[in-house]
Amino acid sequence: MSSQMDSPGRGALVVVGASLAGLRAVESARKAGFDGRITLVGEEVHLPYDRPPLSKEFLSAGAPIDHVPLCGRSEFADDYGVDVLLGEPATGLDLDARVVHTRERQISYSALIIATGVRARELRGTSGLAGVHVLRTLDDARSVRRALDDGARTVVIGAGFIGSEVASAARERGLRTTIVEALPAPMVRSVGPDLGPALASLHERNGTTLICGQEVTAIEGTGRVERVRLADGTSIEADLVVAGIGATPATEWLAGSGLPIDDGVVCDEHLRAGGADVYAAGDVARWHNPRFGTSMRVEHWSNAAEQGARAARNALFPAVVEPYRTVPYFWSDWYGSRIQFAGIADGDEHVVVSGDLTGERFVALYRRGDELSGALTLNGQRHIMRYRRLIARGANFDEALALAETMAYRHPTTRS
Amino acid sequence: MRIVLDRAKCTGIGICESLAPDVFEVDDNGDLVVLHAEVPSSAEADVAAAVEGCPTQALQFEA
Incomplete structure (x- = not known):
């Protein structure tokens, strides 16, 4: 494989991360006329799916639990001519050799897009305790949904958007629902000191108990969760605990690669990461947003979709790169x-x-x-x-x- | 070109309005209003971006 792309139409594009940003990258590459080889590598066994519904309508009683992929196997093969490798996490990157490693193989690229997203932070010391979940993947959502279907007394840890959506879904089923937030006021960082509590008042108005300024000291139970203990000594009975305590960029596979990482893959305004022909997109990308003149990392749907498309075009047609400039936007549905x-x-x-x-x-x-x-x-x-x-x-x-x-x-x- | 809206899929997220404000508008109930079902040629690129940018795949072009 040549180390430089001779023309925009040739070469091998490798996209690591088979969710929205990765999918949009491969779609955009083809729409833009790239006819070289494309390989899409994903850690999860599922075809790309849409995440926003997982904490929203997917959790309501009676909603379909089937997984409708954003792009099917035959579309990938026939419409896009993409090799899709699922259940095969990337394990390393060699920038000099231009190779992505998985456990099974080495994949050469002439252009690389990193779209590995984020991982939900897990509660420490709860592994092996049934009924304790995060909510990021389809498998997570199915576990939470099953617990809600069983009428679980629900405790959500963290009063952010995902946690609030879970609480809303639990309350809509009439389940006893509590949110525990470690900070003295909810959502101060995401929407500000006055507006966070204004949104959070929706919880109380809809029958969810919101406890702020309390650390969780233990999740207790034998084999499965039974109660959540708080710093003031009180405890809350629980059959389901969902941690909505943020997420961290999935960059561990890049350790030692030499690629600059700082709470995400560091990129310039063109989504170019610190390696030749390497770009990043979606939740994992920390890029310079020219609109605000600052570096940011955004975990929102439209950002992932747009960055995936932009990163692919910039990676494959470097003569006509365009900056990715955006006003972050997100939506959330509660009660x-x-x-x-x-x-x-x-x-x-x-x-x-x-x-x-x-x-x-x-x-x-x-x-x-x-x-x-x-x-x-x-x-x-x-x-x-x-x-x-x-x-x-x-x-x-x-x-x-x-x-x-x-x-x-x-x-x-x-x-x- | 005509724009076809699938109301069963649309939840009024508004990305289309953000991209093509002359053609799409979300009302106070959160319902999407298509201001011009027949897309003016001046707005075709914006509407194409809106079709692609719809998180619920509720918009389609019809020739």
């Missing part, structure tokens, strides 16, 4: 309400421009300097994307406030 966030949450202040923080809907805007830096909505579907577009073009905060006035007085849209 039938939709939460949406666009931008970044570390502004100087926020202003509630519609609704109020104790009600069923609100729109809050974040100011950083003179700029609009973020927007958070609860049941504000009509609003959120307008602000996302303003954030994308660097609009100032006054312009956002002016838009808010027109939004407030607009008649509801009618369906065409």
Whole structure:
């Protein structure tokens, strides 16, 4: 194999990570006209699947439990001509030889895309205890779903978005549900000191007990979980414990490769990692986002989809690379309400421009300097994307406030 | 080109509106409103990005 690609149409593309970013990378490579060999390597045994539903509708009573892949075997083979290696985690990378190692084989590349995602953090000291789960993979979700189907008394550890969705699913079934958060207030880092508690009040309003400022000291049980013990000595009976305590980039296979790693694979604005013809995409990529002039790593659906596509095009057509510039966006569904966030949450202040923080809907805007830096909505579907577009073009905060006035007085849209 | 929306799949996440605001709009109920089912040629590239960018695969082109 040549070490340089002679023309954009040739060479061998290897994509490590067979979830959304990896899938979009191979699709995009073909759509862009790359006709060389493509190999997609995945750790899980499943074909690529969609993760957002796993903590949402997948957990509701009676929802289909079958796995509908985002791309089937025959599509990979016939439509894209991709070799798919599943259940085969990458174990190493040799940048000089341009080879990805798995336990079974060595795969040469002329261009490489790293899309290995993140791993959910597990609770220490709980291995071997049945009924204790994280929620990241389809297999995790199936375990949680089975426990909910069995009517489990549910304790969620961590009041973040995934944990909150699990709590919501448990409550919708009428199960006794508790969330334990170690920090004094929920979601301060993700949406800010006032807005985190405003969202978290949905838990109390829907019958979930939220306990903040309490460390979990032990998960107890014989063979399977029976109770969760807290720092103040109290304990909560539990049949199901779900840890939603964050995730760490799956970069251990890159240790010793020489590729710069710093809470993710470090990339420039073109998603180029620190090795020749090596790019990264999705949750694992820490890239320079030109919109905010800073390095960030984002674990959101649209980021993974878009970065996968962009990384492949940049890797295969380096003469016409484009930066990946985005306004992060995510959504979350709790108790039938939709939460949406666009931008970044570390502004100087926020202003509630519609609704109020104790009600069923609100729109809050974040100011950083003179700029609009973020927007958070609860049941504000009509609003959120307008602000996302303003954030994308660097609009100032006054312009956002002016838009808010027109939004407030607009008649509801009618369906065409 | 026409845009066909599968309402059973759409949950109003709004990425289409973000990419092609002249064609898509989510209303207060979280329902997607297609403002122009017949896509104006000026918006074709944006709408193509919206079709590709839909997390629930609810949008399709129809020739």
